[in-house]
Amino acid sequence: MHRWISIAAYVSALTITVASAHAFDASVYPDLKGQWTRATAQDSFDPTKPPGRGQQAPLTPEYQAIFEANLREREAGVPPTWPGRTCLPPGMPATMTAYQPMEIIVLPRITYVRIDYIRETRRRIFTDGRAWPKEVEPGFDGYSIGKWIDEDGDGKFDVLEAETRSFSGPRAFDLSGIPLHEDNETVIKERIYLDKADKNLLHNEMTVTDNALTRPWTVKKSYRRSAQARPEWPEYLCIEHTETMRIGNETYRLNKEGYLMPAKKGQKPPSVQYFPVAER
Amino acid sequence: MPYRALIATGALAAALTLPLAAAQAFDESKYPDWSGAWRRIAVPGVTGQPGYDQTKRLGRAQQAPLTAAATAIMEASIADQAKGGQGNYPTYTCLSPGMPRIMTPYGMMEMLITPDTTHVLLEHVHDSRRIYTDGRDWPTNVAPTLQGYSIGKWLDTDGDGRYDTLEVETRNMRGPRAFDASGMPLHSDNKTIVKERIHLDPSNPNVMLNEITTIDSSLTRPWTVTKRYGRDPKEELVWTEENCAEGNGHVEIRGQGYFLSAEGDLMPSRKGQEPPDLRYFSDAPK
Numbered sequence: 251m252h253r254w255i256s257i258a259a260y261v262s263a264l265t266i267t268v269a270s271a272h273a274f275d276a277s278v279y280p281d282l283k284g285q286w287t288r289a290t291a292q293d294s295f296d297p298t299k300p301p302g303r304g305q306q307a308p309l310t311p312e313y314q315a316i317f318e319a320n321l322r323e324r325e326a327g328v329p330p331t332w333p334g335r336t337c338l339p340p341g342m343p344a345t346m347t348a349y350q351p352m353e354i355i356v357l358p359r360i361t362y363v364r365i366d367y368i369r370e371t372r373r374r375i376f377t378d379g380r381a382w383p384k385e386v387e388p389g390f391d392g393y394s395i396g397k398w399i400d401e402d403g404d405g406k407f408d409v410l411e412a413e414t415r416s417f418s419g420p421r422a423f424d425l426s427g428i429p430l431h432e433d434n435e436t437v438i439k440e441r442i443y444l445d446k447a448d449k450n451l452l453h454n455e456m457t458v459t460d461n462a463l464t465r466p467w468t469v470k471k472s473y474r475r476s477a478q479a480r481p482e483w484p485e486y487l488c489i490e491h492t493e494t495m496r497i498g499n500e501t502y503r504l505n506k507e508g509y510l511m512p513a514k515k516g517q518k519p520p521s522v523q524y525f526p527v528a529e530r
Numbered sequence: 531m532p533y534r535a536l537i538a539t540g541a542l543a544a545a546l547t548l549p550l551a552a553a554q555a556f557d558e559s560k561y562p563d564w565s566g567a568w569r570r571i572a573v574p575g576v577t578g579q580p581g582y583d584q585t586k587r588l589g590r591a592q593q594a595p596l597t598a599a600a601t602a603i604m605e606a607s608i609a610d611q612a613k614g615g616q617g618n619y620p621t622y623t624c625l626s627p628g629m630p631r632i633m634t635p636y637g638m639m640e641m642l643i644t645p646d647t648t649h650v651l652l653e654h655v656h657d658s659r660r661i662y663t664d665g666r667d668w669p670t671n672v673a674p675t676l677q678g679y680s681i682g683k684w685l686d687t688d689g690d691g692r693y694d695t696l697e698v699e700t701r702n703m704r705g706p707r708a709f710d711a712s713g714m715p716l717h718s719d720n721k722t723i724v725k726e727r728i729h730l731d732p733s734n735p736n737v738m739l740n741e742i743t744t745i746d747s748s749l750t751r752p753w754t755v756t757k758r759y760g761r762d763p764k765e766e767l768v769w770t771e772e773n774c775a776e777g778n779g780h781v782e783i784r785g786q787g788y789f790l791s792a793e794g795d796l797m798p799s800r801k802g803q804e805p806p807d808l809r810y811f812s813d814a815p816k
Contacts, residue, residue: 274558335794337624337775355642355649358558362642364649369773370658372640372651389771418771480666485675487656488775489624495781498794508784511810519811524797525804 274358278406279398280444282354285481286452289472293347295423296469302426313429313462320427326514328501329494330425332368336496337488339369341390341421342414343438343458348473350486361396361410368488375412388418388434401443414438423458431461450475556645561684561693562730564641567762567769568738570634580634582709583755589712600715600748607713614800616780616787618713620706623782624655624774628676628707629700630724630744632657633757637772648682648696655774661698674704674720687729695729709744717747736761 294301302321309317324330332340340349350367359378365371375396386393392414398407417434430436437459445451452473459466495502495510497520503511510520573585581588589608596604607617616622626632637653646664661682672679679702684693701723707716716722723745731737738759745752779790780799783806789797796805808814 274556276556335775339773355644357642357644362649362651364651364658366656366658369771370656372658374769383766383768385766385768387768387770390773391771480662480664480669482669482672483660484673485656485677487625487676495783496794497781497790497796504783505810509810510783510806510808517811519808519814521795522805522808524791524795 276356279356280406280408281449282356282444282452284353285476285478285483286348286352286354286473287476288348289451289474293349293424294426295344295347295428297347297471298469301424305424305426305428307423307428308464308467309428309462310464313431316429317427320422320429323501323514324427328513329503330427331494331496331501332425333420333422333427333429334496336492336494336501337368338420339371339390340367341417341419342373342392342436343456344422344424345371345373345391346440346454346456346471347424348471350484351476351481352473353483366483366486368486375410377410382415386416388416390418390421392417392436392438409441409443412438412440412442414440429462430458433461436460445472450477558643559692561643563735564643564730564738566640567764567767568635568639568641568759569762570636571737571758571760579711580636581712582631582634582714584634584757588710589714592710592712592714594709594714595750595753596714597748597750600717603715603748604713607708607715611713616799618706618708618715619711620708621655621711622778622780622787624778625706626656626676627654628705629659629678629703629722630742631707631709632659632677633726633740633742634710635759638762638769639759653770653772655772661696663696668701672702674702676704676707678703678722678724695727698724698726698728700724700726715748716744719747722746731758736763 290297294305296305299305332338345365348365350365353364355362355364359376361375361377363371363373363375369390371391373391373394375394377396377398380395382395393416394412394414396410396412399409399411400407401409415437417436419430419432419434421430422428423430439457441455443453445453452475454471455468456471457466457468493504494513495504500517500520501513502520503513505511570580570584576585576587579588581592583592586592589604603618607619610617621627632652632654635652635654640651642649642651646662648661648663650659650661652658657677659677659680661680663682663684666681668681669679678700680698680700682696682698685695685697686693687695703720703722705716705718705720708714709716725743727741729739731739740757740759741754742757743752743754781788781790786806787799788806789799791797
């Protein structure tokens with residue numbers, strides 16, 4: 251049962267002007283400051299299950315076949331990559347696997363989630379009571395609307411419920427290649443809250459509804475707060491980390507000297523038809 | 531020189547020692563309203579890719595106080611670009627432009643003010659920043675980044691009891707970086723120091739000014755420019771997401787830039803360019 255911090259207070263919160271919104275009482279929100287990292291080494295979508303087929307993703311037959319083809323590519327030697335062109339971001343919901351450290355910034359009208367992994371993610375979770383807008387630019391992180399909830403009635407918010415829509419793609423649940431549907435009609439619901447017994451542990455119950463799935467898929471992710479008061483925020487530029495290059499419809503490897511190499515046995519080289527020198 | 535008065539030294543010192551819980555009692559009214567989306571203000575008559583000094587065209591027209599060695603790098607870069615190459619323009623592979631160029635800015639910019647940190651969110655390649663305002667000193671063991679490490683200080687320059695100016699110093703950068711797309715270089719020693727004074731225009735709160743001074747071994751003297759950003763007047767902002775890899779038709783193989791065709795095939799980026807060395811493929815064209 252969710253109890254709102256008095257309906258009157260909520261309604262007035264929705265109608266405050268920009269000027270008065272400056273009187274922001276941060277003490278009614280949970281302390282989510284600091285640096286959060288994934289609580290388990292496991293970086294699959296469901297951190298409680300083994301990667302790949304072990305995830306038991308409830309995929310439709312069509313998308314199970316796509317997943318099996320992705321697994322065969324990996325088994326043939328193609329390094330795990332996100333779908334599409336090299337250095338495209340994972341997008342939601344994989345963003346919240348937190349492949350790099352995460353920062354959550356709670357402000358009166360928006361809660362921001364910053365994660366620097368491939369894309370410099372800055373999710374905006376709008377908590378100002380807005381409805382779904384008519385005009386939204388689809389994105390890998392989608393458009394998120396959230397609601398703060400005081401579950402235990404102590405006058406302080408403790409749960410952020412968020413719903414995210416309006417995606418672009420291609421996206422996958424994790425690096426094993428479990429696909430989301432290409433229609434990008436994904437809807438993701440999250441419940442984000444601190445552990446009651448351990449305020450340095452954050453939970454995120456995510457439910458993904460997607461046309462690649464036969465039913466909504468719910469997982470629980472957890473994050474651990476760094477003990478450092480002033481943690482270092484690493485810079486993750488995909489182009490400096492990637493060992494692959496996508497040319498045409500094929501993924502190739504790049505070796506340490508930067509040479510293009512086959513990623514799997516018998517792979518043909520990329521076409522050089524546009525190079526006049528090669529044609530001679 | 532504007533008068534700068536720090537809001538009571540004692541209060542500042544106390545603020546720096548606040549415990550985590552108390553720090554949440556954040557009085558936003560003490561800070562300027564920088565909310566919304568900010569964009570570079572285009573200067574009439576200045577066309578083409580934005581220059582570092584936005585009042586002038588990029589490249590030679592910037593009249594940057596470059597050393598002779600840096601001028602030679604820029605000229606070589608411009609000459610290479612005239613032939614279809616990328617010159618000294620590392621950003622084309624989706625490497626962040628780094629400081630100070632990210633503050634041009636190229637896309638939408640948002641400033642989030644919190645007690646300890648001002649976040650500068652820039653929608654471009656990979657450009658966002660954290661400016662620490664919690665009174666910390668320069669760290670001794672932090673990996674250099676393209677954006678560098680920024681420490682800021684809020685000032686109440688008109689003594690009205692509200693902060694109005696954020697003074698920032700940024701160090702600890704890595705490279706390669708250039709001031710603009712012409713390839714005007716910052717020095718490869720990466721000893722750049724960037725100082726900023728960010729404040730609203732006193733005559734127009736929807737215009738933000740950023741006076742940026744760059745000290746760099748590629749320059750004969752500190753170079754100061756003033757950047758002007760305008761606040762998006764829309765009530766319902768549409769935030770766009772920019773993913774460099776999505777629209778980038780360039781790839782780099784062993785230091786050579788190539789184009790990708792619409793179908794994703796490799797293409798030369800300049801006349802007479804040979805294809806990449808495909809020695810690891812058994813049936814590569816000889």
